[in-house]
Amino acid sequence: MGEEEKQQRTHVAQLLAIGTIASVTGVALGLLIDWFPIAASEEAGPIDTLWDVLLIVSVPIFVLVQTIVLYSVWRFRMRPGEELKDGPPIHGNTRLEVIWTAIPAIILVALCSYAYVVLRDIETAEAREMKVRVVGEQFTWTFFYPGEGGKEIASNQLYLPEGRQVRFDVQSKDVLHDFWVPAFRQKIDAVPGITTRFRVKLTRIGTFPVVCAELCGLGHSVMRQSAHVVSQADFDEWMADKQQAAEEGGGGGGEEPAGGGGAAPDGKAIFTTGSSPACGSCHTLADAGTDATIGPDLDEVLQGKDAASIQQSIEEPGAEVTQGFQDGIMPTNYGDTLQPEEIKALTDYLVEVATK
Ligand code: CUA
Numbered sequence: 001m002g003e004e005e006k007q008q009r010t011h012v013a014q015l016l017a018i019g020t021i022a023s024v025t026g027v028a029l030g031l032l033i034d035w036f037p038i039a040a041s042e043e044a045g046p047i048d049t050l051w052d053v054l055l056i057v058s059v060p061i062f063v064l065v066q067t068i069v070l071y072s073v074w075r076f077r078m079r080p081g082e083e084l085k086d087g088p089p090i091h092g093n094t095r096l097e098v099i100w101t102a103i104p105a106i107i108l109v110a111l112c113s114y115a116y117v118v119l120r121d122i123e124t125a126e127a128r129e130m131k132v133r134v135v136g137e138q139f140t141w142t143f144f145y146p147g148e149g150g151k152e153i154a155s156n157q158l159y160l161p162e163g164r165q166v167r168f169d170v171q172s173k174d175v176l177h178d179f180w181v182p183a184f185r186q187k188i189d190a191v192p193g194i195t196t197r198f199r200v201k202l203t204r205i206g207t208f209p210v211v212c213a214e215l216c217g218l219g220h221s222v223m224r225q226s227a228h229v230v231s232q233a234d235f236d237e238w239m240a241d242k243q244q245a246a247e248e249g250g251g252g253g254g255e256e257p258a259g260g261g262g263a264a265p266d267g268k269a270i271f272t273t274g275s276s277p278a279c280g281s282c283h284t285l286a287d288a289g290t291d292a293t294i295g296p297d298l299d300e301v302l303q304g305k306d307a308a309s310i311q312q313s314i315e316e317p318g319a320e321v322t323q324g325f326q327d328g329i330m331p332t333n334y335g336d337t338l339q340p341e342e343i344k345a346l347t348d349y350l351v352e353v354a355t356k
Contacts, residue, residue: 011075019067023060030055040183040208040229042201043122047185050118057107122186125199129165132158136170136177136190139219140277140331141210145239153242156276156337158210158227161235165201174328178214181227187213202229218329219294222281245339265342267349275338275346277331287353295330296322302354310354311347314338 031052039048078085133144133152140156147153160166170179172190180187184200212223230238265274271288272280280290285298301322302310312319317330335343 011071015067015071018071019060019064022067023063026059026063027056030059036185037182037208038204038206039185040181040202040204040206041185042203043199044183044185044203046118046121050115053114054111057111061107123199125167126165126201129167129199130161131167131169132160134158134168134170134179134190135173136179136212136216136223137173137331137333138175138217138329139212139223139282140333140337141177141179141212141223141225142333142337145242147243147246151246153239153246154333154336155242156225156333158225159235159238160202160227160229161232162202162205162229163232165199167197167199170196170198175216176214177212177216177223180211180213181208182211183208183227189214205229205231218326219277219282222277222292222294225276265339265345267345267347267352270338270342270346271349274342275334279346282330285353287356296325298350298353302350305351305354307347307351310350311343314343314346 035051036044036048039045131146135142135144141158143155143158144152145155168179168188170188170190171194172192174192176192177190178187179190181200183204183206184202186198186200188196188198190196206229208227208229210225210227212220214220216223268288270279271285272278272290279285280288280292282292282294283296283298284291284293305313309320315335317332318327321327338346
């Protein structure tokens with residue numbers, strides 16, 4: 001064996017050793033890291049497995065490329081006095097080229113086929129799926145349930161029954177949004193003019209964040225709500241309450257009045273947490289302890305306002321827009337998602353603060 005050949009073998013052996021150790025470490029780290037929040041849907045299983053498989057396949061490829069690059073920089077770098085030297089003249093190596101084209105092609109086709117099978121699997125509709133229409137707007141989500149007599153029931157809270165497949169029909173009133181519940185693993189763009197959809201079958205009772213995953217304007221970061229997965233019995237009860245509230249007229253029926261238990265709703269609680277998005281997540285109001293600056297500072301603009309004009313500003317934010325602020329930023333659905341007594345409590349509270 002010639003000296004050069006011996007050296008080449010040493011290089012390959014060293015490369016293999018470094019590459020193997022780095023790959024094993026990378027894959028182990030990748031699998032150890034808890035990438036996702038707790039899973040609440042049946043679809044999460046195959047999606048998470050797909051992620052793990054992609055990780056196991058792609059980490060060694062990344063490591064292989066990086067190892068060869070870094071090793072070459074380290075071992076074959078130009079040393080002083082070699083400035084004018086050139087490497088040996090090398091022409092194409094057909095066998096090598098066939099190998100490095102065929103292997104990636106096989107890997108890609110295999111992974112695409114696998115991903116397609118997973119997608120088909122998680123998109124299959126079941127016979128008794130439940131439909132929820134999800135409408136995004138700057139900067140809130142409204143959820144519409146099929147009610148009795150074909151009338152939809154609006155809610156600013158997403159309630160879903162465990163064990164049931166749900167189909168979300170996602171729409172937008174204004175710009176692009178993206179309906180995402182990380183615990184369900186699925187997300188889809190809300191596109192003005194069309195309806196997009198995805199399905200999930202819920203497997204875990206709990207409350208999970210609903211997030212807008214598409215930068216949609218000033219209030220994008222407050223476009224967060226909650227998905228409440230409850231038992232079928234609790235869901236039916238909630239739905240019946242909603243249905244009743246809708247029949248009694250007024251708003252489309254909102255969340256239970258803040259304070260609950262039949263007590264009069266608490267205006268301050270609605271301001272800080274009971275509305276969605278909460279007033280306080282965009283407005284400064286010293287009395288409520290909020291200091292957000294997306295909307296006008298209510299400590300300033302409420303001065304001298306009467307109940308009628310405050311109520312109008314809640315229900316029709318476009319009627320009178322504070323100078324320096326843009327129309328269309330504040331959601332226009334508070335009149336639908338808050339119940340009349342909640343609007344009244346909120347207005348009374350703001351009047352009280354304004355005249356302090
Ligand atoms: Cu809607 Cu971001």
